[in-house]
Amino acid sequence: MEALGSLIIAKYNYWAVIALLLIGLYAMITKKNLIKKIIGMNIFQTAIILFYVSIGSKKGATIPIITHGHGDASHAVHSVEYINPLPHVLMLTAIVVSVATLGVALALAMKVYSQYGTLEEDEIREKIMESEPV
């Protein structure tokens, strides 16, 4: 029971990341609608963002913003009191990349829709099969 607790409950953030990764992959592989696949891709990327942010947090630490009182000279900062800000900064970049990828994906989906009139993968495949003999 002790081992189970330390395996599951103590590492709950990793389990959340695993669940989101698998949900995203499942959506990308099994769903036939292109928009659902794109959403699955977004969930996959969000899981990795969650991973990075969760490894930066510490028990009992506060957000990494240093506040000075009025007229205080700069004092020593105990970095142990603040959560690690570097993963947050890295994930800002990753969120931007994720949004840009979503934009390109939706633009390509729009072009596919204007070409084939549908966003369902099996219907698109049928239309391709009947229009291209080779």
Added chain:
Amino acid sequence: MEEQFPIIIIAVPLIAALLITALWWFDKRVCLPISIVAGLTSLVASVGLLLQVLSGGIIEYRLGGWAPPFGIVYRIDHLNSLIIVAVSLVSLLNLIGSRTTAQKEFQEKVGAFYALYLLFTAGLLGILITGDAFNLYVLLEIASLTGYALIGLGRRRAPLSGLNYLLMGTIGASLYLLGIGYLYLMTGSLNMADIAQILPTILPSKVIVLAFILCLSGLFIKMALFPLHGWLPNAYTYSPSVVSSLVAPLTTKVMIYAMFRLMLTIFSIDFSLNSVALRLPILWLAIAAIVMGSIMALAQKRLKKMLAFIVVAEVGYMVGGFWLGNRAGMSGAVLHIINDAAMTLCVFMAAGAIVYKTEDDRLSSLKGVFRKMPVTMAAMVVGGLSLIGVPPTCGFFSKWYLISGGMAAGHYGFVAALLFSSLVNTVLFFRLFEIGYFEPFPSGHAHEQQGHTDARNHSSSIAEAPLDLLVPLVATAVLVIVLGIYSGEIVARVIQFAIPAVIV
């Protein structure tokens, strides 16, 4: 000025892309001159960097003056300096050849094409030059996103193939990001050299092995190693010709370089080859890539799709050569990156010229193309001979190193796969040459577009590609031969120092 070469290589294409995006609304003709100036500047800076590395050793350039490991550094050593020159040269040659083709293909969107082109080049050069693991992810995504958009600019099945490439490529980049996350978790650093210093103190560690496997899997998806190559054939076939001759020679090779950098610099080569029993499985995957790529290429009826499957096989050469783990194999793999960029550019540009003139790349309708487009097909012959592995073209020499490496390692399966691939390439290209030498029939549909006169006298019309496409094509064919003649020099003076001394 010479100290700023590392940042010039990246910054000039980026700024030029911004300029083109701003200015092309007013005057479309400004796109190509700005692009060519940017491409030339990058090429000059990269050649300058290569000369500096050859004479002075490893260059470390600190962005903003921040010292590592807190700042991002650009690190140029023997491994990437030559590949940087190759990438900027390929990009510039294709850019010169793109004038009439891009105008015809994109018409009103030509400014967007050139901006994406320069961003793609900047992204690839950034991947090659960076010494920071997270910076590599950012530039990987820059190059990939612009690649998806460039491929999606085509007609027919291009948007769907681009979307498929996007979905698979994003999984790959995200897996790489996850691996870097685990590395950061264990070492607290993102700088490649710094991680390499910290890793021996925390090994053996299951987390580091997991990080290695995740990064490797992500890069395998990006480089289209069999069986993760599903996105490549459609993406390269249906994209516009000028895009496929940019993306095909460069994307997979730069991703393979990223794998080399991962294995050589971040995780030391000893850890990469020996920690997990991955060497033999990946060698067998590479063999499968070579064999399946060659067999699938045989089955194709379209020229561009056949060439795309040949690219899949070439990825197998490089991955297998590197994972052999001996000096000959690794030298062959690094040399093959440069050689393959040149010969893939040659054959894809020749295919692009054929598609530009005949609008049809089915192999059956290429009858008589040797008479109509002699210069283009001469370049295709040179590229084909290089892919087969005929001296003095460059393909022979890198194949020689790879085969020597396979025999030295005792892995005769790899040697057999390489020879099989040479034989299949021979069949593919000689079939192409045979079809091209036959006279076209009067009722052939490819001929109807060219008017009635051709139906009456078959042999007089030379409908060659435009001059601005021919000149880079001929230059590339000459480059393929020159690279072959100087292969020994390249290996002795550059590649030899890229591979660590412990490899024998």
